[in-house]
Every structure is written in C-alpha cells, then in structure tokens.
Amino acid sequence: MSNSPPDGEGSSDGKRSATIQSVSIAARFLTILANAEEPLALGTLARRAGTGGSTAHRYVQSLVKEGLAKQDSVSGFYDLGPLALSVGIAALKRTDAVEIAARHMKALANRIAASAGVAIWTERGPTLVRWYRSAYFSISSLALGDILPLDNTACGLVFQAFLTPNHIDVARRLQPDYFRGTPPSSETLARIRQTRGAELTGHLLPEITGQAVPVFDAQQELVCVMTTVTNLGRTGDRADREALFETARAVARETGGDASFA
Structure with a gap:
C-alpha cells in the first residue's frame, strides 16, 4: 500500500515542504x-483544482474559517470571502499602472526595433512620461515630457477613443495649430475601442509607424x-504589433x- 499523501498534500521532503505545498494548494x-464568474459547487471546485472531493472540502472550509472564502447557507456554493476582498483592495492601492506599463515597455524596447514609451493625459493632450529608445532603432525626435498631437499620432487616437469629448475639446484648443489634423471619424474611434489599438504611418514623422x-x-x-515608434522599412510590421499587444496583455x-x- 502506498504511503503517499492524497492529492499531493505532503511529501517526503519533510514538514517544511508539506507546509509550503499546502499553501500552494489553498492558493489554487x-x-x-x-x-469564476459565479459561486461554485464543491464538486466543481474539486474538478477544476484536480483534487478529490474530501481534499477540496478540507481546504475550502479552512479558507471559509479564515474569511478568504464564504459558503452560501442555502445553495452550499462557495465564493470569495470578505478577507479576500480586503486583500484585493489593498493590492489595488499598491498598483501603479504607469510604473507597471513603463517596466514592460522598457523591456519591449530592448526586444524589438521600435522605441517605446508611456503617455498620460494632461490638459494639453498625450504627454510622454516614460520613453525608451530601442537598442536597434533610434531615429526619433521624441523625448521624455513631449506632448503629442491628438489627430496625427496613434497615441492621440487611442486617448480620443476612450476619453470624453470634453477632455478632448480642452486639449484641442490648447494645442498649437500645426499640431492639428483631421479629427478621426466615429467609425475610426469605434474600431479602436473594439480592437484596443491604433496605428498610423507617416503622420508624425515621414515613413515612421x-x-x-x-x-x-x-x-x-x-x-x-x-506607444511605440517603429523604424524606417518596418512600417506596419505584424510582429512588432503582436509584441505590443502581448505586452498590453501582460x-x-x-x-x-x-x-x-x-
């Protein structure tokens, strides 16, 4: 008869390994x-976790006891508990999306032939707060702190797709005449909202995407x-686009x- 613990709860490596593994299973x-999109039955939890029903019951009941999960008294289904909500909110408070985006864009600029950066919205329009020159490409007049045109940059179009018209109108009035282009159509903005991305070639700089x-x-x-700025000869490069979108997902x-x- 095997002496191995059920469902990988323990190991022969000793108490420390078993304890760490228990935390891993609880985290699972x-x-x-x-x-999950809705509360789950115990059997569903066990199946998705790849454990037996008794193991699932022990772990989930422990999570309920600590407030990390809760069980509906009528259906018996399980959901996240109040402590899990508190932990999630605390994590969100510590999440700096700009810094996260900047870290990923710096890595992207080291991988592909495109300079990469992060822009925030100010009353004057998109403003570069992080800018990383590519290890393979440096033909770009952009620099940290630059304000980008609303209509002549992919970055400007994305902001227009997701901000209110009032935000855009204020910036449009403050931007100089030579920044202004033709405002995008409603169809263009709808497409950007659907695909979650924009691309322009030769608008900000000749033959630059x-x-x-x-x-x-x-x-x-x-x-x-x-945002990325891609070098001459690589306009519309699908691999660069996929790299940017994969970075966005990360x-x-x-x-x-x-x-x-x-």
Missing part, C-alpha cells in the same frame, strides 16, 4: 474562485497609453484591467 482554490494601446485599471478606466494581468486586445 482561491485562484479558481477569483476567476506609430502604434498605441490603452492601459486600464481594475475599474476599467483609462490610466495611460503605451500589463493588464498585473493591473487588473481590460485584457481583451484583438
């Missing part, structure tokens, strides 16, 4: 509850925009924002 149940994607917080509000996972990038 918490993750399942967090990702700008790409941009939004960054949302956990309340699905726009926090900043991540940022969304950390910020709790919308990750539905086309």
Whole structure:
C-alpha cells in the first residue's frame, strides 16, 4: 500500500515542504474562485483544482474559517470571502499602472526595433512620461515630457477613443495649430475601442509607424497609453504589433484591467 499523501498534500521532503505545498494548494482554490464568474459547487471546485472531493472540502472550509472564502447557507456554493476582498483592495492601492506599463515597455524596447514609451493625459493632450529608445532603432525626435498631437499620432487616437469629448475639446484648443489634423471619424474611434489599438504611418514623422494601446485599471478606466515608434522599412510590421499587444496583455494581468486586445 502506498504511503503517499492524497492529492499531493505532503511529501517526503519533510514538514517544511508539506507546509509550503499546502499553501500552494489553498492558493489554487482561491485562484479558481477569483476567476469564476459565479459561486461554485464543491464538486466543481474539486474538478477544476484536480483534487478529490474530501481534499477540496478540507481546504475550502479552512479558507471559509479564515474569511478568504464564504459558503452560501442555502445553495452550499462557495465564493470569495470578505478577507479576500480586503486583500484585493489593498493590492489595488499598491498598483501603479504607469510604473507597471513603463517596466514592460522598457523591456519591449530592448526586444524589438521600435522605441517605446508611456503617455498620460494632461490638459494639453498625450504627454510622454516614460520613453525608451530601442537598442536597434533610434531615429526619433521624441523625448521624455513631449506632448503629442491628438489627430496625427496613434497615441492621440487611442486617448480620443476612450476619453470624453470634453477632455478632448480642452486639449484641442490648447494645442498649437500645426499640431492639428483631421479629427478621426466615429467609425475610426469605434474600431479602436473594439480592437484596443491604433496605428498610423507617416503622420508624425515621414515613413515612421506609430502604434498605441490603452492601459486600464481594475475599474476599467483609462490610466495611460503605451506607444511605440517603429523604424524606417518596418512600417506596419505584424510582429512588432503582436509584441505590443502581448505586452498590453501582460500589463493588464498585473493591473487588473481590460485584457481583451484583438
């Protein structure tokens, strides 16, 4: 007869390993509850966690006891508890979406032939608060602190797609005449909202492609925009676009924002 603990609860490595593994299994149940769209039955929890029913019951009841989960008295289904909510809120308070986006964009600039940065919204329009020159490409007149045109940059178009018209009108009045282009159509903005991205070639600089994607917080509000400027000869490069979108998904996972990038 095997002396191995059921469902991988323990190990021959000693008490320390078993304790760490117990935390990992408990975290697995918490993750399942967090990702579920509705409260779950015990059997569903066990199946998704890959454990037996008795193991699932022990772990989930322990989470209930600590306030990390709760059980409905009528249906018997399980959901996240009040302590889990408090932990989540505390984590959100410590989440700086701009810094998270900046870290990822710095890494992106080191991987692809495009300079990369992060822009926030100010009363004058999109403003670069982080800017990283590519290790492979440095043909760009952009610099930290630059304000970008509303209509002639991919970054400006993304802001227009997700901000209210009042925000845009104020910035449009404050931007100089030579910044102004043709305001995007409602169809263009709708497409950006659907795909979660914009791309323009030859608008800000000749033969240069700008790409941009939004960054949302956990309340699905726009926090900043991540943007790249791609070198001559690589306009519309699909690999660069996919790299930017994958970066956007990684940022969304950390910020709790919308990750539905086309």
